[in-house]
Amino acid sequence: MGDGSVTEVAVARIARSARATRTLADGAVTAGGAFFGMAGTAVITMTCLLGVGLLVLPELVRPLRGIAAAERRRVSRATGWRITAPYRRADDGPRLHRARVVLTDPATWRDLTWMLAHGPLGLAAVLLAVVLWASMSVALTIPLWWWAEPPGSVVALVRLTNWPEAVALPLALAAACAAALGWLVPLAARWQLRLGHMLLRPLGQEDLAERVRELTESRAGALEAHAAELRRIERDLHDGIQAHLVSVAVRLGLAERGFTAEPDTALGLLRDAKKGVEDVLAQLRVVVRSVYPPILADRGLAGAVSALASGQRVPVTLTASGDLPRLPAAVEAAAYYVTAEALANVSKHSAATHATVSIVKRGLTLRITVQDNGTGGASDSGGSGLAGIRRRVAALDGTTRIDSPAGTGTTIEVELPCEW
Amino acid sequence: MRVVIAEDNALLREGLVLLIRSSGHEVAAVAETGPEIVPTLLEQRPDVAVIDVRMPPGFRDEGLRAAIEARKRIPDLPVLVLSQYVEQTYAAELLAAGARGVGYLLKDRVSRITEFLDALQRVAEGGTALDPEVVSQLMNRHRQIDPLTAREREVLQLMAEGRDNATIAAMLVVTERAVHKHIGNIFRKLGLPATDSGHRRVLAVLAYLNS
Incomplete structure (x- = not known):
């Protein structure tokens, strides 16, 4: 092995340390976020203890989950590991039920654990790296200026009195810093990424078990x-x-x-x-x-829904992207059914004077929103067809959200996955 | 004769009432739900009851259950059951407690007015009236080990539907004597005494179905 390769190794080591430092610097950003998150958690805990927070818990934890999401992206970028969000769906059902889903979701608590760990450790690690780089750089320059200091000054942790010391001790210090940079900093960076990965990824089995449970349920629902x-x-x-x-x-x-x-x-x-x-x-x-509504076959979803809307007793404003692509027949039929049922409810139960229907495809999801300005207070019981909507939507692994406070109208929001 | 009708569909109920009145019979009462049937029959004691299998509240086989129950409470109460579709299990359940005065017809048969009224009359008089489709379903269960010849099965099938010898002869385009001979063979093969009374005929059908 010649000098060239030794230099190469040294360069590679330095580059590695530099990369690790960069990682820790990025980590400092999310560590700062984690401190905000901890403060936010404290506030949310208080609002929950007062009761109010529970009603909007999914909305409250959203920013916290944003911080965790930033960390997930950072870890994915740095390592190439794909980390998907591990959260359970909390966008369906009554408010307290949604709060319970958030509170019983292990991911919520793992996020919090990560914040508690990553906040302090992340800041400490980046501090360490900066101090080491600075110390090394300074130590290497000591032989150049130590003599200019007043006699008796402490330089490089000791009192330098003669040249041999002034060359040997700073070099030893620099070497120690270099060793730490070469070993400790990459290690810290690695552990930091691992910590994020470990706490923020979906728990393998639990995630799968949850998914299997959901699919089993939706399959049973479909049947x-x-x-x-x-x-x-x-x-x-x-x-x-x-x-x-x-x-x-x-x-x-x-x-x-x-x-x-x-x-x-x-x-x-x-x-x-x-x-x-x-x-x-x-x-x-x-x-x-x-x-199977024949008009669905003839005109597609937009045409069929538009025909549906124009046939209502209550005036209906329709916002559908006219260029809705043809979707799987099951999705179109379900979307039509949901709209028809929801509008039937509007004319039968709501006493509304106006309704809006919106059908939008975003990415792989079709979102149907039916809103009215009626009396609200719709519930699954009493043959309102809402249970039928839920069943039909769940059968396609979609989600239904019904918001119907008494006196201010009803909003039914359904999301259907368009591809499987 | 006095008829009680149990049918929940208003149009069909109206049609049945029209039909029965137009042929000079009396509609004593109508039941529109399953739970009404037995009490109405106990109160009215009609000559024959026409009962739809599927009745509210459950829309399953409430009518059939009520028919079976009523025949337990009023032995030999003639009952003509109407069904949307042929289900041999229903017919078998109905026949299990004896075939005297039992009918099981597809609803569609109601429109053949003369035949329907004949069947109603037969059932009221203690005979049977099984829908040809019911009979052929029941007969099909027995294809494997079958003591009867094809012609004997045809005769038995018509007997099960409730036809008399003359009608059977006419339908099979044979002489009455030939029909009589076939029936004798059927009785012998099924181990029944060879006296040809209406009751024996019913027993023959049951013996064959249960063999």
Whole structure:
């Protein structure tokens, strides 16, 4: 091994230390954030103890999660490890339930642990690195100026009195600093990144178990929704269409029997039967539309919803991106169903004078928002169809958010994933 | 005769009432939900009850259960059950406590007015009226080890539907004597005494179905 390679090794070491220092400097930023986070946690804890905080807990923890997200990005950048956000969904259900989801989410507490650790340690580490670099640089210059100091001054931690000391001791100090920079600083940087990764990533098994639980639930929901739908269609056909047709047939049969003996009665029965057939046809259209709205096939979601909106008793303002791409049929059908149910609720229950529907596709998510200015106070019970909406949305692994304070109208917000 | 109707669908109920009145019978009462059926029958004691299988509140088989229950409380109460679809289990349950005065027809048959009224009359008189589809479903269960010939099965099938010898002969385009011979063979093969009374015919059907 020649001199060249020794120099190369030295350069590589210095570069490594420099990189590690850079990492620690970046870490100092999130460490500062962690201190803010700790202060924020204290404030949130107090608001929660007062009760108010619990109502808006998911919103309150959002900035804290932003700090953790910054750290996740930093760690991912520095290491190449992909760290996804580990949080459980807390955007669904009553407010207290959402607060409970946040509080029982291990990720919440792991975030906090990370803040407590990374705040002080991150600042200490960057301080150490800066001090070491500074000490080394200064020590190397001591032989150049120590003699200019007044005799007896403490330079490089000792009292330098002669040249040999003035060369050897600072060099020893610089070497010690260099060793620390070469070893301790990269180690600190590594540990800091590991700490972030360890505390901020999703817990492997727990995350998977949670996901499996969610998928199992949504699959069961899908099957149930499917079965309920089939039952409904069977009912509609048997109890509606078939019963109707039988009663028509009875009238035709009676008309046939009385055709010669009582032509007037027979004519009345025939008219009844004809009216009955027309009713059956109307009913059949309703059933078919409920299975898969034909207009959805013809015009796509935007067209179908626009037709739906224009047919309402309550005026509806529709904001749909006109260029909505064709989505998977299940998503379109669910989106249409949600809108139709929500609007049916508006006209049946809300006493609203105006409603808005918005359908927007952002990324891989389709968001449907139906809002009215009615009486609010909508709940899942009482056959309002909200339970049906939830079921249908959950079946596609989507989320439903219903906000309906009494007196100020109802907002239903549904998000459906468009690709799987 | 006096008829009680149990049917929840207003249109169909109206149709049945119209049909039964137009043929000179009396509609003594109508029941619109499952729980009303048995009390109404106990109170009215009609000559025959026409009962829809699926009734509120559950919209499952409330009507059928009420029919079975009513026949326990009023032995041999003639009951004609109407169903949206053929379900041999329902028919078998209904026949389990005896086939006298039992009918099980698809709702669609109501529109064949003469046949429906015949079936109603037969059931009221203690006969049976099983829907051809019910019978063929029940018969299909027995395809594997079958003591009867194809022709004998046809005859039995028509017997199960509640037809008399003359009708069976006409439908199969054979002589009544031939029908009589087939029936004798059926009784023999199923181990029943060869006297051809209406009751024996019912027993034959049941014996075959249960074999």
